[in-house]
Amino acid sequence: MDGMVPRQPSPNGVAGSTPMRTDDIGAAPVIRARSLSKHYGEVQAVKDVSFTVNTGDVYGFLGPNGSGKSTTIAMMLGLVQPTSGQIDLFGLGPARRSEGLMSVGAIIESPTFYPYLSGRDNMRVLARTRDGVTDARISEVLEIIGLSDSGSKRYGNYSLGMKQRLGIGSTLLHDPDLLVLDEPTNGLDPAGMLEVRHLIQRLADGGKTIFISSHLLNEVEQVCNRVAILSKGKIMAEGSTSDISRKGQAVRVRVDEPVRAKDVLNKLDGISSIDERDGYLTISVPASRTPELNVALVQAGIAVYELGPAGNSLEHVFLEITGASEEQRADAHLVE
């Protein structure tokens, strides 16, 4: 993606490339969820979720559909009351939720606007909920999201991509310190997705804290410095993207005798799993051990046709953690 490098966390969890404001030192985390749970009758949508997002983080919130991502975001935005636990924004608890939300720009699930209003009028409506958003700022934001020419067009006639852009634009209107983006690239074509990734990167470089919920693992891996992976309402893994990806490193190999190759590789130390699919073996092992695998296979008389990193390592972790089915894994590969 145009040489974009994943942001690396600094020891305090702030991305290294992010300029920190001097008065941020010692400030409360931007988001702190503590033992957050939500039940809908018998259904437990979110179970004991805790995480912290620090100033300047681009935080990826990953999980399959129904894993509790949107419910967690809804609790963050005060749309849904937690059954237990709490979520603080900028150190402000639920009693001061409104105050905290003044500094947040959010799109939840898909962008929702008034279909009979133009894009610009929708922005004007939203601007009335914020203090000090001028018409000039609305024009500026429409320019940023590339809708200057279609600002007067009715929202109901917008394409899915335009709606998504307007949704992202609406989060920028009041120049918030925290952006909460739920599936921000939904409906965008590949070029649009790339633009959104660039925009997120620029916003992060400008000092914004960004919380992205997405199922596009490649996207998250490229823009986020920290991630949490949810499954069935629980956080299964949380940490820096690089640490989690490292755990998910795998090597993919194509050989003439997969069954025998599997036996050979299983005898090596530190190999937790070997998956066989479409004639390829995917071995959960750091890429640095690739030569060792090659030697072992060749010494066993097995012909090695292809050998290399198994692609998106975050995806590998995600699929392992969430226990995705073969079909879902195939879909995930297609997405990548």
Place this chain on the structure above:
Amino acid sequence: MADAAGITAPGTTVGTNRRQRHPASLASLVSMERIKIMKRPMTWITLLILVAATMAIVIIAYISIHASNLTAAQKADRIHNFTLPTGIQRSFEISGFFGAVVLVVLSASIVGSEYSWGTIRMMVGTGVTRSKLLLAKLIALSLATIVFVVVSAAAGSLASLLVTVLGGHTLTLGTVNSTWWGDLGLMLVRSFFARWVWVVVAFAIASIFRSVAAGIAVGIGWTFLEQIGAALLGLIGSIGDTINRYLISTNTAALTARNGFSPQSVDKGTPSSLHAFAVLVVYTAVLLAITFVVFRRRDIASGS
């Protein structure tokens, strides 16, 4: 997308990891609701229907009476209801029924479609307190109600002016003095309040049930059910009469029955203005209290 120069607007950082921002004022939120109402085609369509219906009834009634086989005296007596100045009072009456219906539709649509479109999530997610959002909507709808009352009465009066002039009747507004203006003001206030109660019913039901259809059905159905109920209650004697005195439609009718440019005689048993006002205030207060409590506590997990 364009280069993000200007992505960050200037702001004041206040010793934490966020800049201080002030909540939107209630006036700003009312202005937001005003934009939504005024830019909505349904607003203008319902107003147009109300204006057209009011004017049409005045004109058609006049023509019907004129073309009827009544005696000249009977005709003159009835035509008097539709020519100025009595036509003004009649315009409030005629537009009252249609006004209540179109305002119920408008009110339920404005509240309920926030749920069907999912925009309620966006609004609540901005950090504006829920009570303030709801209050702003109610104020904006109340202002719309005033406009509908004034415009529909003006339209009826215009139709009345037309039939007065075109019918060759004497054009007079009566004795236009402070009493006349006071009576006109009272007619406006009574007509507004009588319609506003139905706006509140539709507002409350659409909000509680998150549905345009529920708001419209109950808002319109309530009137008819009460009227049927009132007729039946009238048959069962004093208890029925007592209950009847506490129905919404009985009390809105009691208010508007007093509209006119001189003290109006009302039927025996009609509740007093004070009684009617008090009963309607209780209804609206209870409905609004339930609506605000439900809305404040509700989970908005999805658009609807």
